[in-house]
Amino acid sequence: MAVAGGAGGEPFPAVDKCDVDASYRRGGRRAVVVVSDLDGTLLCSRSAFPYYALVAFEAGGAASLALLLLLAPVAWLLRRAAASESAAVRVLVFAATAGARVSDVESAARAVLPRFYADDVHPAAWRVFATCGGGWRLVVTATPRVMAEPFLRDYLGADAVAGTELAAWRGRATGMVDARRGVLVGERKAEAVREMVGDGEMPDIGLGGRRSDYAFISLCKEAYLVPRDPVEAVPADKLPRPVIFHDSRLVQRPRPLAALLAVAWFPVGFLLACVRIAAGALLPMPWLRRVFGALGVRVVLRGAAPALAPMPPSAGDRGGVLFASNHRTLLDAVFLSVALGRPVVTITYSVSRLSELLSPIRTVRLARNRATDVATIRGMLDGGDLAICPEGMSGCLQMGTTCREPYLLRFLALFAELTDDIVPVATECRTSMFHGTTARGCKAMDPFYFFMNPFPEYTVTFLDKLPAKLTCGGGGGKSSHDVANHVQKLIASTLSYECTSLTKRDKYQALAGNDGIVAVKTAKAK
Numbered sequence: 001m002a003v004a005g006g007a008g009g010e011p012f013p014a015v016d017k018c019d020v021d022a023s024y025r026r027g028g029r030r031a032v033v034v035v036s037d038l039d040g041t042l043l044c045s046r047s048a049f050p051y052y053a054l055v056a057f058e059a060g061g062a063a064s065l066a067l068l069l070l071l072a073p074v075a076w077l078l079r080r081a082a083a084s085e086s087a088a089v090r091v092l093v094f095a096a097t098a099g100a101r102v103s104d105v106e107s108a109a110r111a112v113l114p115r116f117y118a119d120d121v122h123p124a125a126w127r128v129f130a131t132c133g134g135g136w137r138l139v140v141t142a143t144p145r146v147m148a149e150p151f152l153r154d155y156l157g158a159d160a161v162a163g164t165e166l167a168a169w170r171g172r173a174t175g176m177v178d179a180r181r182g183v184l185v186g187e188r189k190a191e192a193v194r195e196m197v198g199d200g201e202m203p204d205i206g207l208g209g210r211r212s213d214y215a216f217i218s219l220c221k222e223a224y225l226v227p228r229d230p231v232e233a234v235p236a237d238k239l240p241r242p243v244i245f246h247d248s249r250l251v252q253r254p255r256p257l258a259a260l261l262a263v264a265w266f267p268v269g270f271l272l273a274c275v276r277i278a279a280g281a282l283l284p285m286p287w288l289r290r291v292f293g294a295l296g297v298r299v300v301l302r303g304a305a306p307a308l309a310p311m312p313p314s315a316g317d318r319g320g321v322l323f324a325s326n327h328r329t330l331l332d333a334v335f336l337s338v339a340l341g342r343p344v345v346t347i348t349y350s351v352s353r354l355s356e357l358l359s360p361i362r363t364v365r366l367a368r369n370r371a372t373d374v375a376t377i378r379g380m381l382d383g384g385d386l387a388i389c390p391e392g393m394s395g396c397l398q399m400g401t402t403c404r405e406p407y408l409l410r411f412l413a414l415f416a417e418l419t420d421d422i423v424p425v426a427t428e429c430r431t432s433m434f435h436g437t438t439a440r441g442c443k444a445m446d447p448f449y450f451f452m453n454p455f456p457e458y459t460v461t462f463l464d465k466l467p468a469k470l471t472c473g474g475g476g477g478k479s480s481h482d483v484a485n486h487v488q489k490l491i492a493s494t495l496s497y498e499c500t501s502l503t504k505r506d507k508y509q510a511l512a513g514n515d516g517i518v519a520v521k522t523a524k525a526k
Contacts, residue, residue: 012217015124015207015224020131031135033203035193035216036125038141038148038163040209041226042156043120044233048143051113052096053254055147058108059100062266068095069260085212086183089142089164090176097144098175102168106146107440111511114151115246116253121156121234125207125226130240132205133157138196140189140216144177155241162192189216244405244502245510247439249449251431262433269433269452272296276451280334280360288338288360296455301339303462306385306423320385321465324415325425326491327389327402329436330355330446331458332427336387337361339460345380346387347373352444374418381419390415390484392504401504402437406497408488409507416483420471424487426461426494439511461494 020032040046049072056064071091079088097105129137138160139152145163152158165178177183184192193216197203206213206220209228217223236242252258276295283291289299306321323344325332333346343361349368356363364380366373380386392401392409403409416422429436429450436450450456469476472483492499 011214012208012223012225015128015226018128018205018222018224020128020205032132032205033136033138033197034129034132034205034207035138035140035196035203035220036129036207037189037209037213037216038139038143038152040228041207041213042122042125042129042139042152043117044122044231045120046209046228048092050116050253050255050259051143051147052092053259054112054116054248054250055100055105055108056096057250057254057259057262058112058248059097059104062263064096064100065254065259066263067098068092069256069263071095072256085142085185089183089185093144093164093166093177094175097166097173100173102146102166102171102173105144105166105173107512109147110150111245111247111440113147114155115243115248117148117151118155118236118239118243119233119253121239122226123231123234126156126234128205128207128224129156135204136160138162138193138203140184140192142183142185142189155239155243157240160196162189162196186212187215189213190219192216193219242405244403244407244500245439245507246404247441247511249434249438249441251433251435265433265454266452269454270448273448273451277358277447281358285337285343285360286341289341292338297451298455298457299335299338300457300459301462302459303464305340305462306465320381320383321421321423322381322415322419323385323387323423323425324411324487325387325389325391325427326408326495326497327391328404328427328429329402329450330443331429331436331450332389333387334359334361335427335429335458336425336460338458339462344385344387345383347377347380352442354444355447358447374414377418381421387425388415391488392502392507401439401507403502403507404435404437406495407500407502408492408495408497409500409502409504411484411488413480413484416472416478416480416487420466420468420473422466422471422483422487424463424466424490426463426491428459428461428495430457430459432456439508463490463494 036042039048053065053068056068075088075091078084078091137158139158140162141148143163144166145161146166148163149161152161162184164183165181167174167176167178182188193203203220204222206217206223207226208214208217209226250262254262276297279291279295280288292299323336325336333344337344345362345364347366348356348363349366364376390411431450431453433453434449436446438446470478470483470486472478472480488499
């Protein structure tokens with residue numbers, strides 16, 4: 001190797017000393033092969049516990065997370081006292097995956113882990129790894145490959161990933177690792193590097209973060225260590241691809257203390273959620289804002305709420321306005337009604353029967369037949385106000401979809417064709433422990449998870465009613481797409497969000513591997 005030892009007695013220099021440009025120039029090479037470890041190298045955190053905790057909770061629920069918490073001290077002792085990184089990894093793998101469907105672990109790796117990995121990328125290691133984009137970027141890690149590979153390939157641009165392989169039986173993880181390769185630590189990482197680059201070949205740059213990495217970085221022409229010093233992670237917007245869609249139920253990174261609090265709070269939070277939901281379903285709407293406040297649910301009202309339209313409507317006029325809102329959770333229309341102090345009808349599609357049963361407002365299920373659904377919505381507007389969430393809608397009429405990050409998905413233009421009485425509404429929710437949405441899990445639990453948070457908050461901002469010149473039938477010559485885009489921009493500006501052209505289909509393809517459309521059963525012709 002053409003490198004000298006580092007400071008503090010380390011046999012390799014710090015990664016800050018790596019000059020990737022010089023590596024490209026040296027010997028006239030046009031491409032550089034870089035191989036890196038994951039934890040404590042590409043990631044700031046040296047502990048993989050939060051990522052095992054996420055997999056345990058998403059694939060096995062609170063019980064699996066509790067088991068992981070019980071066994072985590074054993075893993076820590078094995079690593080520290082017995083100096084056995086391999087045994088520690090085996091304990092964590094068993095606690096997080098035993099009995100889980102392999103497909104659930106893969107789904108969590110694709111839909112959940114990237115959001116948390118992206119907040120943990122080490123700046124110095126990423127500088128080297130990213131600069132070698134014209135070459136070949138490899139990662140070797142003790143973390144199960146199925147957990148790390150989706151993020152490394154899709155978000156960091158890794159060309160190949162070698163990790164610990166899980167053992168499975170009949171589609172379920174046994175909790176053991178593949179006996180043929182074992183846990184990828186020490187010399188096993190070196191063997192994996194040789195397999196990836198070929199016998200007799202030497203990677204150009206090796207990045208490691210601990211002594212067990214010496215074996216594989218010693219194979220490289222240049223080797224560097226990532227110091228243990230705490231650093232600020234790379235801002236998410238500096239990575240090649242932003243994480244717009246993610247699906248974890250947990251809001252906070254589940255470090256040991258946060259994971260312990262989540263497990264301890266879970267039964268208490270569920271009982272509290274039942275009380276809150278019962279209050280919403282049983283009490284009159286004008287009372288709910290105060291009652292929710294007493295139960296720890298804050299409802300913030302901004303802007304001027306429209307007054308109740310006089311009933312019945314005059315001939316030829318609609319009876320109410322259409323509230324066009326962005327979509328944050330299943331409860332958007334409920335909290336819009338709470339902010340107004342009166343129930344507002346909303347439309348639903350592919351919502352669980354339990355959610356409809358517990359809803360304090362009237363819900364009308366769509367049939368996904370354009371002519372039928374348009375007639376239904378117009379009939380509801382004739383009878384009063386209507387709340388609709390056009391964000392993320394695509395194709396035939398169906399409910400849109402939510403986005404947790406500060407982005408707005410595309411607004412379906414059809415709502416602008418139904419009426420010219422449109423009031424844009426910007427909604428925003430804040431939670432501290434659990435997300436109230438899911439693309440992969442049980443949707444009937446979405447309201448429960450939202451209300452399980454200790455002090456959830458919903459902010460409802462009523463914007464000015466669209467002037468006639470900005471509607472389809474007001475003489476301004478606006479198309480429905482112009483109106484929809486204008487409403488999207490108004491709401492995005494209010495929330496300081498970014499507009500996108502993404503739809504429900506894009507979200508579900510990214511998180512669940514499907515289009516997010518529930519097949520409609522039709523009666524057989526007689």
